[in-house]
Amino acid sequence: MSDPVFRILGPLEVQTSAVDLAPLPPGRHEIVLGALLIEANRVVRVDQLIDAIWYDDPPATARTQVQICVSGLRQHLAPLGQDVSIVTRSPGYILRVARDQVDAHLFAELVAESDVLAREGRREEASQRIRRALDLWRGFALSGTQSRVLQAKAAQLDEKRLSAIETYTELELVLGRHHRVIDDIGPLVTEHPLRERLRGQLMLALYRAGRQADALRAYRDGRQVLVDQLGLEPGEELRRLERAILAGDAGLRPETPVAVTAPTPIAAPAAQEVTPRLLPPDLSDFTGRGDLVELLEAQLTGADRRDAPVAILTGKPGVGKTSLALHVAHRVRDAFPDGQLYADLSGTRTEPASPVDVLDCFLRNLGLPGEAIPDGLDARTETFRGLLAGRRMLIILDDAHSDTQISALLPAAPSCGVVVTTRTRLTGQPWATIVEVEVMDDEQSLRLLGAVIGEARLAAEPAAADALIRLVGGLPLALRVVAARLAARPHWSLAWMRERLADERRRLDELAHGSLMVRASLALSYDGLEPDARRMLRMLSGLDAVTLPVWAGSSLLEIDLFRASDLLEVLVDVQLLEIAAVDLNGSPRYKFHEIIRLFAREQLELDESPQARMDELTRVAGGWLSLAQEAHRRIYGGDYTVVLGGAPLSPPPHSYVTQVLTDPLRWLEAERANLCAAVAQAAKAGADELAWSLAVALVALFETRCYYEDWERTHTQALAAAQSAANHRGTAALLCSLGSLHLSRSRLDEAEQVIVPALAGFAELGDVAGTALARRNLALLHQLRREGTRAMAGYQESLADFATIGDPIGQAHVLSQMAQLELAAQSLEPAAAYLHRALALSRGIGTRRVESQVRYRLSGLLMSQGRHEDAEDLLADVLELVQSAGDVVGHGRILHRLGVINARLGRGREAQRLLREALAVRQQVLDRQGVADIRAELAKLALDPSLDPV
Template sequence: MSQTSLRTSCLVYGLLGPLEVRDAQGGTLRIPPGRQQTVLGALLLEANRVVSVDRLIDIVWEDEPPRTARTQIQICVSQLRAGLDRARGEETIQTQAPGYRLRVADHQLDLTAFTAARAAADAAVARCDDLEASRLLGEALALWRGPALSGTASRVLQTAAAQLDEARLSAREALADVGLRLGRHHALIGELTLLVDEHPLRERLRGQLMLALYRSGRQSEALEVYRRGRETLVEELGLDPGSDLQELESAILSADPRLLLPDSSSAPPAPKDDDPARAALAPFQLPRDIADFTGRTREIEEIGALLSADGGTATRIVVLSGAAGAGKSALAVHVAHQLAESAFPDGQLYRDLGASGAAPATAEDVLGRFLRALGVPGEAVPETLDERAELYRQSLAGRRALVILDDAVDGRDLNALLPGSSSSAVLVTSRSRLAGLAGARVIEVEAFDAAQAVAMLREVIGRDRVEAEPEAARALVRLVGGLPLALRIVAARLAARRHWSLGWMLERLSDERRRLDELAHGEMMVRASLAMTYDGLDPDARRLLRLLSLIDGPAFPTWTAAALLDMDVYGAGDLLEQLVDTQMLEISGIDADSSPRYRFHGLIKLFARERLEHEDADEDRRAAVERLTGGWLALTAEAHRRLYGGDFTVLHGTGTRWPLPERHTQGLLADPLRWLEAEHGHLVSAVSAAAAAELPETCWDLAVSLVTLFEARCYFDDWERTHDIALEAVRRAGLRRGEAALQCSLGSLHLSRSRLPQARARLEPAAAAFEELGDLHGLALARRNLALLDHIGGDVAAAAELYGQALEGFRAHGDLTGQAHVLGQLGHIALVHGDEDEAGRRIKAALEVCRAAGGGRIEVQLRYRLGELLLRQGRLEEAQATLGELLERVRAVQDINGRARIAHRLGVVEHRLGRTEAARERLLEALECHERLRDERTGAQARLDLAEVLVELGDRHQAARHLGRALPSFEEFGMTGAAGRARELLRTVGPV
């Protein structure tokens, strides 16, 4: 075949927008959505390379492929090949072990054309031909039709699409740079304004807009763009703008002539086109970088080269090893920030493992946090370590991400936290060399040499002061042994007291020669330096520093200091600021009540804890813990009251509470659930602290009160862990009511996890204990949960009787939310059994009680039941309005469980109304949620309902596909009625 005939018969493939295939005449070749589009997208991303069948299975089904996955892939490829070959007239997809290869010429794929045009534009820039570069970049961007691969559902494809979208944005930035050099600043303002609105954290775009506005005579607007950007960066990331943006602001303020075009009075240097783009990252967990970080040039280059190098098939691992206080963590964070944009655009995961502390993080906890950051819903986080590690490796597969594991102790314990592919890298800090971490490259982080140490002094206290006393500066460096932490503390004291000379500082240090001599012996260097600062504090500040070491976690709110000292918040705040001034604490952010949050450096916290053990009596430490945990309990209980309208569906103990002033409480709990989420770590730690301090009443009260958070966010691990700790505490103290409350709550946990035998094993002893104790409220809670067990098990009569008894108990106690929940369940029983009138009465009565309580969470469940009733009664328009409003509410609060159920029910209603397109959209949304939750049971029902809609829309193939996926689940869960419906429908549409 000649080259001419080949071109006239070839297909053109599009990845830069919705997946598209066009024939030689410009017509669109329809590729069925779903599996065929996913497989074609995967083959095109690896055009002219073999993609294995195993890889295609992973892309299509991700975690749980069916037993017939290989056969289904073969069928899918066969159908896809037939459609493409008919349009082209020759074979397109070749079978080649271990999979398939899609033959594509360069001119057939838009991605290839984009890459070639971008490379040619870069070459034009290199030879200073901006006009040609502008033309080529324009051609490259014209190939885009929207977000890459939009419409495809595969998570793997969407990860690749995100990288393509990043390349598009980088090209738009490059075009803006060229346009600015060509004097097109007026024309660029509109587009750059839109881009900055879409990507507010991208500093390169913001700088381009500032320069375009400045050159257009709009200086004040340029400065306003900087101000808004700084506020966004601080609010979102806790970071100030980078040095380039800060320098640009300064240049605008001073009307620097170098900002003008080359043909103006003074030309600026050419912009740097090779600046790495700041990717819009998720996740981005890095702590903030140190603004005045100095030195370590050799180590930074070596670490960067090792992490960025091609490691073949192995994960790149770099360990920073050194003595305490050598600056390992600061160096790791600094390098990670430098590499984030260029080498690891898909995210940075960070966790302080706390190996040097009293409670090091477990691998299960770290993996749980990482999986949530990678987009796995709380409900879908596996329970076991092995399952979490497997899902973690899969979630990182193909991502260019950096994992930072700070303060590790044993390399063998880190294996579960390592990615499985070579696309990601790991940076570890440790006091040891971690010999058990196979394949790691170890870099020793040693003390500063004289030049680096003097450079740090110069950066922190100012060049003039160091150059005025060079000998004193060098002597100070020698006295602290070049240790970065000790040197930074000395420099901070000088910076805070500008009237002190370096000679006076040197004399003060010399007066404490015994301690300074110890700086040459390992950790004693840090301890002596910290003691020097500690001894200069006021007595109250010293006491506060010691007591703050009782708080688990590096960061804490202002009010905790007030609780520890039993004083007002403002007085405690003044003492905290003294500790900040002396570098014993750092500001970590601003709380919801506008007060600052603070954090320890890990070594300073260890020092403070040592001083606590030496200087404070046991009874004083216990009293401080009682106030601190009492503060967390008071706020948690109030958060529950605001969410539920009162102390409903929760039991409380007699532990001491330390209430905050109303103004602070109001500010912190303006959004109660958000506060609970933000303080999650502290609250869980407070349960352990109360147990360790032998405060069992506070311990169990706090544990059960936290179920408000655990249930809403599916923190099942924390739910179980805190309750196990509290159970041990109450049993040791002989608190039967506390034990019953915890057992009842654990029964709810097992119900949430569908562990029905375990739930009954907890609930029945709890109910018996409550009855013996005469605790009617606790008994009502236990009976409600036991009724739900019977309800799920099919014993409706027993469930109805227990619900009735629970209702009486809730009424006697005045628990409105409990009443509303039970009435709703009784309404559901009536609805299932066809008594629509009784169901309506029950649900409406529940809603009236719920409105009286003022709690919004139970109302959503009740109105969902009402929507179900309206559907059964044929009042479809009312059902659609009710469920539509509910769907918006659960979307707003990111309730994925609620979205799954409500979108599913709304899809059924839309179908009954004849709105098939709307029904398909809602059912697809429900199915997506079910799959994220890994809820095979209800997900299969959603597939069945969706298949019925697809049949009406004429998409028989997709209908058959969903039915084929649903049937095994129906059979597994014994859903015979649904299985029968699926088989009957499958017979009408044919096999998958």
């Protein structure tokens, strides 16, 4: 087989003895050729080539420049003949070339052939084949090529080389050539100290060469690197190998006899009382948790106790329960001089450790010979507790599965202490202290990150460091992965790590380093769930809600509330959900840690079809829509002053609705973040009818509490969906509502731009309710522009429309505005008539909010009649109403009017107090005109000598 023409396993080279080739132009030509060679005989898209050359900053002429590069490469490679060609194939280019003429592809073929030979038992041939593959390498893949994209692909090739070296080393060890292995991989272990498989192979080779001390030193060196850089202990396989080397295990001998003097076997000790020291090492960079450390130390070493103290550490996956337990254990070990026992109970694995097997290990470590260990759980538990009687011993039970698993492992002697870690909430040990281990706060997270990567590096990029902590949500395992990757790549900036984590779709891919894998940690808990609980978790993750009520889980799985509650509590017990708050009916609300949500969404996309995901959104958003519309009805006394959409409703159980909507504005306030998120998610998913219906149903909240940003954001999102779907009614309803928003904020030109097309849209649809609302808004626009005649005409038309559809609240609103026009013209009798009609309509429906608005208008009439004390009395009653309803706008207006009344009655000090309160409220709601009016009143107060001193 001839040498490859194209070589990328090192600096990019094109070499052939058959023809003379000019040197390849560096820069773009080299990058494009490298990208084509990596994907030889496969299409490489033009946009991929653009990314490889310019990454995220391509020029406008990028495609043209790529075409020029490809043309230049074709000319450069022309002397190689028809065996090599660059073919245009939509949407990019293919480099046609025999696979054995590209060293990277030849390398892959040789490794694959070696694998087949090894499986057939032809190990010598397999070793030779993979050796040939490794000889193709001349350095790091594509070294010297200046492209982020190609560097990432080159790193994958480098990783394949290291994997091939490990496979080759395995074959050489099987063939008994451990002396050669030592020379081959010794330098590589130094270069890649975190590769545990490679280090284990070196340890085995050294041991077989009779260098037991060097083999153990290699282990200790590797452990120190892992602890220093990652804060982790070696994996179980490497620890098992170390124990085997210490014991001179005969199983470590090679299959092929070699001339190595075996170590003299050590005679087994006679049965005796021993002091076991089984604690894994403490983390050298353990950070934070000071309050928990202090609590656990006091629990374990307190003098006055009748039973063995048991501390159960519970928390979500990756929160650092084991690290905390071991740190505390090392701090208190002197208080337990008779020894420390440790067991990994494998509670999150498919087959948790059996208490019978754990007791066998404990009894042997306590000095009991194997032949003296009894059969059966009860007998072993009795023997274990008997051996511990009167002894001061610490026991660490890591990753417990259940109360049943640990019960037999707990000592009876009060002189002992126990620390249990678990992801499950264990409640069967009533005397135990339950310690919730939470995620780290920002300060602790920064200290952990700095301990691994260095304080100087942290201080150089404080904003990026803060962003990294937010992206992993303070989860210690995720933080350690980030820190480990940064420590292993000192040339990476924190900002670059932040960019890699920013894409939610890739975040869990990025949170993996060696044996540290956030996804794998979460999968252990997820895989152990019953099918319904797994489905509940992944379906919940599909919602963008901030917190999740029980009814949402019920709606998602179409099950009753109590079954949904049971499943949600299972997820809480295994730390995959958190309790966020208590709902207005007293039931819990739940939330995700963001990393767990991302994991659950991966499972959602794997296991649920797009249609199922749309159905779940429709059901839950339909539930929120049903509740929001019912809240509107209770505020206004019916479906008044609102355009209702035709989105499907999924009402929660009637008992829930009755309980939470006793105070509808309070419910809307509590649910605001979720309701806004539901609008955004429905709009993004193309559920236009749901999006606009829910958006307009929330206006009572937005208007009353002055959530103007939410009002504009939800309506803009829903409007984009409605317009995209040619939903004319939804478009008109949203434009009309946006008109109300702009009028509230005195944006008159913007208001006109949306109200006019809204009115036209409703008129074309023949929608009388919508037309009435749009005409009312247009009349108010004329009124604010001081166009009284046009405003009155518009109100008359709107009033007739509201009367036609039987909307008394709409009529009351319009009559109040007509009264305002008459008051401005000093026509007091018509104004009084309109207001009394409005008051009768609002009282007939029983809506105190609308009634308070009408009574506020009546106070203005009384002031115009010179009846300031009567107006003051009326407003005092109205003030209580708006305060109890949380009506911020109304509160500011009433305080303002009370201040004016007090000024006219000569009470300067009280007027000033009320106006200043009003000023603060109106500034809060960004009422620019109201703020200006109040400041003018305060200025007049300061200059009027007839008033009492201010």
